[in-house]
Amino acid sequence: MPPANWAWGAGVGSVGAPREHDRPPPLPLSALSTLTLPLSNAYTPTRKHAPTQTDMASSKKAIYAAILGNFAIAVTKFLGAAVSGSSAMLTEGIHSLVDTGNGGLLLLGIRRSKRPPDEQHPYGYGKSLYFYTLIVAVLIFGLGGGISLYEGILHTLDPGHGGPTGATLFGVTIGGLTLNTIVLVAAIVFEGFAFRTAWQEFNKVRGDRGLVDAIRSSKDPTTFTVLFEDSAAMAGLVVALVGVHLTEALQMPVIDGIASILIGLILCGVASLLVWESKKLLLGEAAGPELRANLRRMADEDPDVEAVLRSMTLHMGPHSLVLNMDLKFTPSLSAEEVAQAIDRVERRIRDEHPEVRFIFIEAESLTGRRAAGEAPS
Numbered sequence: 222m223p224p225a226n227w228a229w230g231a232g233v234g235s236v237g238a239p240r241e242h243d244r245p246p247p248l249p250l251s252a253l254s255t256l257t258l259p260l261s262n263a264y265t266p267t268r269k270h271a272p273t274q275t276d277m278a279s280s281k282k283a284i285y286a287a288i289l290g291n292f293a294i295a296v297t298k299f300l301g302a303a304v305s306g307s308s309a310m311l312t313e314g315i316h317s318l319v320d321t322g323n324g325g326l327l328l329l330g331i332r333r334s335k336r337p338p339d340e341q342h343p344y345g346y347g348k349s350l351y352f353y354t355l356i357v358a359v360l361i362f363g364l365g366g367g368i369s370l371y372e373g374i375l376h377t378l379d380p381g382h383g384g385p386t387g388a389t390l391f392g393v394t395i396g397g398l399t400l401n402t403i404v405l406v407a408a409i410v411f412e413g414f415a416f417r418t419a420w421q422e423f424n425k426v427r428g429d430r431g432l433v434d435a436i437r438s439s440k441d442p443t444t445f446t447v448l449f450e451d452s453a454a455m456a457g458l459v460v461a462l463v464g465v466h467l468t469e470a471l472q473m474p475v476i477d478g479i480a481s482i483l484i485g486l487i488l489c490g491v492a493s494l495l496v497w498e499s500k501k502l503l504l505g506e507a508a509g510p511e512l513r514a515n516l517r518r519m520a521d522e523d524p525d526v527e528a529v530l531r532s533m534t535l536h537m538g539p540h541s542l543v544l545n546m547d548l549k550f551t552p553s554l555s556a557e558e559v560a561q562a563i564d565r566v567e568r569r570i571r572d573e574h575p576e577v578r579f580i581f582i583e584a585e586s587l588t589g590r591r592a593a594g595e596a597p598s
Contacts, residue, residue, distance in 0.1 A: 280331065280443040283422040287447045288324035290415030291317045291454070294408040301404030311372060316365045316457060316488060319406075320450050323357040327443050330354065334538055344579060347538015348503065354442040355499040361450070362492035366485045373481030376529050380474035401465040409458050416451040423448050441539035442502060446495055453491040456597055457484040508534040512574065516544060519569050525562040527553050530585065534577075543579040544570070550584055559584050 298314030330353030336346040423444045427435030436445050464480025467473070507513065517529045531547035548566070550559050564583050570577055 230556045279448075280422070280441060281328070281442055283419040283447045284327050284331075286418035287415045287451060288321055290411045290451075291320040293323065294454070295321060296410045297404050297407050297411070301400060304400060315368050316454065316484070319360055319364045320454065323360060323450065324447070326353050326357050326360075327446065331443065335545045338480055341571075344537040344543065345541055347541040349534075350539060351442060351502040354446055355496065355503065356501055357446060358492045358495035361453075361495065362489055366488035366492055369481050369488060370483030372484075373478045373483075373485055376478030376481060377475055378478075380478065398465060398469040401461070405458055405462045405465070409455070409462075411452050412451060412458060416448075416455055419444070419448045419451045419568075436498070440502065440506065440536050442495075442498060443539075445498075449491045449495060453487050456487050458483050460487070502536070505535050505537075508536065516546075516570060516574070516577070519573065520546060520566050522549060523562055523566050525554060525558065526566070527551055537579075540576045541579075542574075544577050545581045545583070547583045547585060 295314050295317035298311075298317060302311040302314055327350075330350040333353075334345075334347050334350040336349075359504045423435075426439070426444055427439070428436070439445055460480050460483050464477050464483075468476045468480075508516070513532065513534055516534070517532050520526055520532070521529050526548050528549040529546065530549055531545070533545045535543045537543055546566075548563075550562060554562070563584060566582065567580050570580065
């Protein structure tokens with residue numbers, strides 16, 4: 222008796238269409254209770270469409286801009302903090318240094334996520350990017366937010382310590398307030414460049430969706446991670462600038478410590494959002510509702526498909542999707558005709574959605590049910 226299930230298709234990670242000798246000989250549908258065809262990423266779409274390269278390029282551009290901007294800001298802030306003694310500026314310098322390193326981690330995550338599938342990781346390494354995003358969030362929370370809160374509490378309890386002082390540069394005496402203002406304004410300019418780049422690249426990805434919806438539905442955390450970091454940095458710079466001016470105007474050094482605490486709370490809040498989003502992606506999320514509906518529609522429109530019994534999707538990376546479908550075919554079809562119908566469905570899906578890299582289609586035979594005395598559903 223022929224086997225109840227048979228597999229057809231090239232192995233996971235291979236290139237090229239299934240070879241003729243890989244296919245089993247045609248079997249009558251009556252001999253099968255269930256026909257399962259796991260079709261891997263063995264098909265190259267005929268329609269030119271490369272969302273992965275475009276989106277990755279956008280992510281890298283935003284990351285490179287953030288690295289350059291944050292490094293310049295960190296140097297500027299540390300110089301200013303060294304000569305002025307401002308704790309708010311010191312914590313902002315630490316934040317910028319952490320952001321610089323975070324950019325490197327995101328680039329590393331992108332690189333590792335592009336590694337091809339292997340025997341131990343048949344679905345590839347796409348989720349590596351989610352892991353590194355989680356590490357970035359932890360660093361923002363611990364090194365950025367944690368140190369900012371510590372410095373803020375320390376200077377709040379001891380307001381006289383670490384107050385702004387002046388400096389003499391090239392024989393010219395510059396007051397602490399003036400020096401802090403120069404440093405912070407320069408940092409805002411650098412950060413504004415990085416934020417503008419991140420915002421532009423994020424808008425390319427989100428299209429006409431709202432900001433919150435785009436963040437919640439995004440499966441590529443790099444762009445909105447950089448955007449979150451730059452937003453937190455801009456907010457922190459404004460808080461630091463207001464803090465040093467109020468400290469000088471009101472002669473209340475405690476305000477400088479309060480500013481550091483506010484900066485720490487901002488960083489911890491942003492880090493918490495990133496942890497939450499990374500957690501969802503690591504657990505595994507389905508495709509968006511529009512894509513899921515479109516996949517069902519494409520399968521259901523095939524003339525030999527009677528119904529889509531089940532359709533499940535799972536993201537294995539920002540641009541790597543697994544699809545599992547249970548289809549009901551016309552009962553009069555032979556096994557070879559069912560295989561041809563499955564091939565048509567697969568090709569149409571891959572043409573329109575190349576991000577669906579792994580397709581598993583289970584074809585249910587109605588003849589098996591009829592032989593068992595079951596009525597077709």
